[in-house]
Amino acid sequence: MVARLSTKLLNICISSICKAKQVAKAEAVIIDGIRLGVLPNVVTYNTLIDAYCRLDCIDAGYYVLSRMKEAGIAPNVISYNSLISGAARKCLLSSALDLFDEMLRAGIHPDAWSYNILINCLFKLGKPDEANRIFREMVLGDLHPCPATYNIMINGLCKNGYVNNAIMLFRNLQRHGFVPEVLTYNTLINGLSKARRMGTARRLLREFKEAGYEPNSITYTTVMKCCFQCRQFEEGLEILYEMRSKGYTFDGFAYCTVIAALIKIGRIEEADEIIRLMQHSGIQPDLVSYNTLMNLYCRQGRLDDAMKLLSDIEKEGLECDKYTHTIIIDGLCKAGNFSGAKQHLNYMNTLGFGYNLVAFNCLLDGLGKAGHIDHAMKLFESMEVKDTFTYTIQVHNLCRARRFLCASKIMVLCINSGFRILRATQRAVIDGLCSIGFTNEARKLKLKLRVARLLQ
Incomplete structure (x- = not known):
């Protein structure tokens, strides 16, 4: 003993x-x-x-x-x-x-966990067929799968893009007496949400409630985020109000999801109200929360508040990422403070972030929209790295300045670099060339675009 x-x-x-x-x-x-x-x-x-x-x-x-x-x-x-x-x-x-x-x-x-581990590993490696084979071995053998096995299968099928198969497995399990857990419903609703299957996700949520389960904050937040992604903002806000009526406490992720959606549709006052709720609830913002708030302030032109948030981030001991500084640069550009934007871009380099293409694109877009097209051209030519957005921004800005010949040359450079330009942008350049009498240039550009499409 x-x-x-x-x-x-x-x-x-x-x-x-x-x-x-x-x-x-x-x-x-x-x-x-x-x-x-x-x-x-x-x-x-x-x-x-x-x-x-x-x-x-x-x-x-x-x-x-x-x-x-x-x-x-x-x-x-x-x-x-x-x-x-x-x-x-x-x-x-x-x-x-x-x-x-x-x-x-x-x-x-x-035991069941031996198989569960293997199935999960196969799904992570993008081998759903092999994972399904292991699952069949379990079902046909002496060892019966446990609820965790079913959750792993449903989650793995959803993450690998087989949402229909996940739903069929779920229904088949129900017919054989399997009683789903809250986790099972959450997993399937999450998979449907990521696949933008909003209608099915809402129906499953109703079924979830009718089965006598009480959805938790993860369930609601998942469906709410899906609503916002599918631009069904009113439905998403209804989910929000339902969560609040049931007394659920929000986490930073839920608040940021709502704030970002409201900013996107221009409902700034409501976004401000959600921010106040978040602050009163005592939630300690993480970097994502700070970035969301900073984005709101920059859209409102409240650059002083945005810069204060930047100092708050440092006080909290958090490290700003590229996105944080890009938001500041974009805000400075929208306010017309291009010298400040350039200074902040240089400041980023001193912090060791390296080349920030998104920030350069913001500056390029801001200069063009403000009518500083010559400065935009100099910046464009000096950029070490360019992507399809860089070329599209510059072509748009040149069209806005009615410099269609220059825009067509930039478009040809874009095609030769292996990037694509939107069809609407292509039409704008071609129509612009025709409007100023450069019909031959418009025909040549059309031919080059046709050849590029065939080669792609």
């Missing part, structure tokens, strides 16, 4: 130390325990294997197996599951399969 209790105490110590990611100390405790006559058991070694695998030291975890055998302790299914899980987390499919085969050769029968 004393030895058993001592080993149990040893295992508790090892587990606590491993959770703190101090595996070397855990190893030292095991050695001290053996010196004191407290012998480790299979649980001790399994805890150690799991810790090594979570720290991506799979080889060290595998070496523990040989140490177990030397100590006369036979590894079990948990030992191999930890190793297979470690290999799967790093997407080492061949290693995971080798470990699975080794487990079978050792006479250890896999």
Whole structure:
């Protein structure tokens, strides 16, 4: 009894130390325990294997197996599951399969989690057919899948673009008596939302409620985000009000989703109200929240407030990303402060962000819209890297300035660089050339565009 209790105490110590990611100390405790006559058991070694695998030291975890055998302790299914899980987390499919085969050769029968880990790994690697084959093996074998297996299958099918198959599997499981969990509904609603299947997602949400379940904040936030992505803003706001009426506390992600959507449709006052709600709720903004608020202030021309947010980010110990600085540059351009935008662009370079193409495109667009087309041309020519947006912005600006001949030359450069220009932009340039009497140039441009389309 004393030895058993001592080993149990040893295992508790090892587990606590491993959770703190101090595996070397855990190893030292095991050695001290053996010196004191407290012998480790299979649980001790399994805890150690799991810790090594979570720290991506799979080889060290595998070496523990040989140490177990030397100590006369036979590894079990948990030992191999930890190793297979470690290999799967790093997407080492061949290693995971080798470990699975080794487990079978050792006479250890896999459990549901052994298969779950493999199925999840196959989905992550974009191999849904192989994942489905493993799932069929489970269903047809002696081992029955558990609810977690079904959730992994539905999630994997959705993430790999097989939303219809996920729905069919869900309905088939229901017919066979499977009672879905909240997680199952959330997974399927999330997959439908990402596939922009708004109608089906809303119907599933209604079914969810009718089944007696209470949707949680994740369910509502997922559907709300889908509504906004599909430009069904009123429906999205209805979800928001329903969440508030049920007393759900929002996280920063939910607030930012609503604020960004309201900014997009120009309902700035309502966005301001949501910001005030967010601030009163005591939620500590993360970088995404700060960027969303900064975007709102810049759209309103409140650059002083935006710059204050920039200092708040630094005070909170957060590191601004490229997007943060790009928002500031875009705001300065919209306010007509191009010298300030250039200075901030140079400041970004001193911070080590490197070349920021999006910020350059913002500056290029701002100069063109403000009528500084010559300055825009100089900036365009000086840009080290260009993309399709760069060319499209400059062509638009040149058309706005009625410099259609120059716009056609930029368009040819764009085509030769392997980029595409929108059909509407192409028509604008061709019509512009015709309007100023350059019909031959318009014909030549049409021919070049036709040849480019054939080559593409």
